[in-house]
Amino acid sequence: MTPLQVLVVEDSPAMRQLLRQTLSRLDAVIREAADGVEALKLLGQLRDELAVSATAVAVITSSDSAEVEQQTRSLGASYFLRKPVHRRDLDRILQEVFPSA
Secondary structure, eight states, rough: OEEEEEEESSSSSHHHHHHHHHTTTSEEEEESSSSSHHHHHHHHHHHOOOGGGGGGEEESSSOOOOHHHHHHHHOOEEEEEESSSSHHHHHHHHHHHHTTO
């Protein structure tokens, strides 16, 4: 069985740490990228391991634009959260994506 793969893309080291702590309860390989360019490089290396079409994408942003949310969802984002993010919101997403975790 292929282990669960999680890629956290966040420019803030403090937010990456919060996300890493929240995700640590999963039996998963957690990778991190500081920006989209770094994330795409990681995905390029991992594309054979990942079923990209079955990948849940959660976007966390400081933008309060409805247009940004609509565009993000049209590009395939499953979840859209605005900062500041609350732990209960992350827990809800994790429960939906990984019900057995």
